[in-house]
Every structure is written in C-alpha cells, then in structure tokens.
Amino acid sequence: MESVVVRPPVSVSSGRASRWVLFRAVLLIVLLILCAACRREAPAPQPAPAATPPAPAAVSATELKDVVETTSNYVIGISYPPAAAKYPGLAAELRRYADDARAELVQAASERRPDAPAPYDLSLSFSMVMDSPALVAVAADGSSYTGGAHGAPLLERFVWLPQENRRLLASDLVPGKQGWNAISGYVREQLHTALSQRIDADDLDAAERAEVIKSAGQMIDEGTEADAAHFAQFEPVVGVGGKLSALRFVFAPYQVGPYSDGTQTVDVPASVLLPFLAPEYRGLFAGG
Structure with missing residues (x-):
C-alpha cells in the first residue's frame, strides 16, 4: 500500500505578498543607482559671475570745425583757430557762441520774405590773441545780416584760465x-x-x-x-x-x-x- 504524503496547502495571498516585497526592493535599488548617477553627472553649481561695471563714458573734446553753408535764403561762414581745440572748455564756449549766432540767423532766414533783395548772411571768425600756460585769449569778430542798411556786429572776447579750466571775467x-x-x-x-x-x-x-x-x-x-x-x-x-x-x-x-x-x-x-x-x-x- 502506497504511502500518501500530505503537503500543507499553498497560500496564494502570501505568494503575491512575497513577490511585491521583492519588486519594491528591486525598484528601490534601481532608484538609488539612478540618483547616484545623476549626482555624478550633474555639474556642481557655480557662483554667479560678478556684475561687470559699466565702461566709463568716453570724454571727447568739442570739435571745432569750420562751417560753410550756402542756401537760397542764407550764407554762413564760421572759422576757428586750430589751437583753441587744445582747451575743451574754451572750445565749448566758442562753439556755443557760434551755434547761437547761427541759430538766430537761420531762424530769421526762415521768416525772410521771398522778395527780399539779398540772402541773409553770417560771417564769424575766431582768432587766437594769446596762448600761454597761464592765460589764453580768443577774439570773435563778425557780423550777422538779416536785412536793413547793414549787418549787426558780432563781437566777443574769451579770456581763459587753462589751469582752472574756466573763463576769466x-x-x-x-x-x-x-x-x-x-x-x-x-x-x-x-x-x-x-x-x-x-x-x-x-x-x-x-x-x-x-x-x-x-x-x-x-x-x-x-x-x-x-x-x-x-x-x-x-x-x-x-x-x-x-x-x-x-x-x-x-x-x-x-x-x-x-x-x-x-x-x-x-x-x-x-x-x-x-x-x-x-x-x-x-x-x-x-x-x-
């Protein structure tokens, strides 16, 4: 007579639980490996670069360029002495004086009657009177014609203190x-x-x-x-x-x-x- 071996019944629920525990363990190991790889490959954070200071604005001397303009309404001639360009502050004063005289003439010419006998004109010449380390002087002479018997005189004297960079009054x-x-x-x-x-x-x-x-x-x-x-x-x-x-x-x-x-x-x-x-x-x- 054959012997009968009696095995305990297999629990389905306990088998599933074992497989789930194994799956979680494998998944955890994979995640740990991936995280470690990310840490190795990611570059270390770098400090933010310091802000670059703005470049200083370029300082240029006022350009003194002779002016010749001819239109149907006006004629303008302005001349500067080249030596005055050595003194930017003085050059700016000369340029301002000439620009103001020119602006006045151009404005007057814009209102000139078409039947006016002659175009308006501006003639202005700057000349060096003195150029020394202690004192510089420039003479401005000319006239501005906007109608009438004769032009209005233009006359100005600029005496400059180079060491103090200012005009002497x-x-x-x-x-x-x-x-x-x-x-x-x-x-x-x-x-x-x-x-x-x-x-x-x-x-x-x-x-x-x-x-x-x-x-x-x-x-x-x-x-x-x-x-x-x-x-x-x-x-x-x-x-x-x-x-x-x-x-x-x-x-x-x-x-x-x-x-x-x-x-x-x-x-x-x-x-x-x-x-x-x-x-x-x-x-x-x-x-x-």
Missing part, C-alpha cells in the same frame, strides 16, 4: 567799484580825445562840430559807466617777459559811438589797473 579781475571808477575815467579820456581828433580831421564847421561832440560824447559816457558790464570785452596785451602790460577793452559799434566809427579799443596800462586788481591775478601783470 572782468568782474573777477576788478572786484570793487573804486577800480571801475578809475578804469572808466581813463577810458573816457582816451575816447573823447580820439573823438576830437576824428572831428578835426573831418573839418566840420563850428555848429556841426559841436553837435557831433555832444551826441558822440554822450554815447561815450553812457557806454563807459563805471560797471564791469560795460567793460566785459577785453583782451590781454603782452609786454616784456610775457607779463601783461595792459588790458585792451573792446567796444562794439553803437556802444561808444555811431556805427560808422566801427569797433573802438582802449589800452589801459598795468600801472592803472594794479591797485584795483584782485590779488590772485596781480602776478599776471608787469609790476605785479
């Missing part, structure tokens, strides 16, 4: 009223003398001579009142050794005489100026 040189009283008196005497000499040369009769002396003399006195504003246009006069021997005050037409007298100048010697000059500028003058 008449009010800087002579800060007190007493100084302008002395300068005014000296200039008036010179202008009245020149007026008398011109009238004598014209050989006028007594009545006409008296009338001219009265009207022109009044213009002289009004245009040379003891105030820096009336002596704003001046240029240095260089003497022996490079020191200033005088200041030449420049007066545009109509300031101290009729248009026909043109631009007038008077040289005031250093000996007259020295007692009234600001201390910081006396060393520029002979005897200072």
Whole structure:
C-alpha cells in the first residue's frame, strides 16, 4: 500500500505578498543607482559671475570745425583757430557762441520774405590773441545780416584760465567799484580825445562840430559807466617777459559811438589797473 504524503496547502495571498516585497526592493535599488548617477553627472553649481561695471563714458573734446553753408535764403561762414581745440572748455564756449549766432540767423532766414533783395548772411571768425600756460585769449569778430542798411556786429572776447579750466571775467579781475571808477575815467579820456581828433580831421564847421561832440560824447559816457558790464570785452596785451602790460577793452559799434566809427579799443596800462586788481591775478601783470 502506497504511502500518501500530505503537503500543507499553498497560500496564494502570501505568494503575491512575497513577490511585491521583492519588486519594491528591486525598484528601490534601481532608484538609488539612478540618483547616484545623476549626482555624478550633474555639474556642481557655480557662483554667479560678478556684475561687470559699466565702461566709463568716453570724454571727447568739442570739435571745432569750420562751417560753410550756402542756401537760397542764407550764407554762413564760421572759422576757428586750430589751437583753441587744445582747451575743451574754451572750445565749448566758442562753439556755443557760434551755434547761437547761427541759430538766430537761420531762424530769421526762415521768416525772410521771398522778395527780399539779398540772402541773409553770417560771417564769424575766431582768432587766437594769446596762448600761454597761464592765460589764453580768443577774439570773435563778425557780423550777422538779416536785412536793413547793414549787418549787426558780432563781437566777443574769451579770456581763459587753462589751469582752472574756466573763463576769466572782468568782474573777477576788478572786484570793487573804486577800480571801475578809475578804469572808466581813463577810458573816457582816451575816447573823447580820439573823438576830437576824428572831428578835426573831418573839418566840420563850428555848429556841426559841436553837435557831433555832444551826441558822440554822450554815447561815450553812457557806454563807459563805471560797471564791469560795460567793460566785459577785453583782451590781454603782452609786454616784456610775457607779463601783461595792459588790458585792451573792446567796444562794439553803437556802444561808444555811431556805427560808422566801427569797433573802438582802449589800452589801459598795468600801472592803472594794479591797485584795483584782485590779488590772485596781480602776478599776471608787469609790476605785479
């Protein structure tokens, strides 16, 4: 008789549980391997680069370029001295003056009547008067014609302190009223003398001579009142050794005489100026 072996019944639920546990274990191992690989391949975080500072703005000297313009309404000619370009601040002042004069003429020309007899014109020339380490001077002379019998005079003097990079004004040189009283008196005497000499040369009769002396003399006195504003246009006069021997005050037409007298100048010697000059500028003058 054969023996019968009795095996315990197999539990289906416990087999599934074992397979699930094995699957989770395998899955966990795979995930761990993948994570380790990612950590090895991913580059290490780099610090953010420092912000690059902006490049400094380029500083360029004001360009001084001669101007020639010709249209049916206007003609413009402006010339600059090349030496002035060495001083950017001064060059900017010259350019600003010329640009303002040009803008005024162009504006006037835009309103010019078509039947006007001639185009408007602007003629302006800058010239070097002095160029030294201590002092630079530029003269601007010209005229602007926008109709009428003659053009309006353009006259300006630029005296520049290169070491301080600024313009030297008449009010800087002579800060007190007493100084302008002395300068005014000296200039008036010179202008009245020149007026008398011109009238004598014209050989006028007594009545006409008296009338001219009265009207022109009044213009002289009004245009040379003891105030820096009336002596704003001046240029240095260089003497022996490079020191200033005088200041030449420049007066545009109509300031101290009729248009026909043109631009007038008077040289005031250093000996007259020295007692009234600001201390910081006396060393520029002979005897200072």
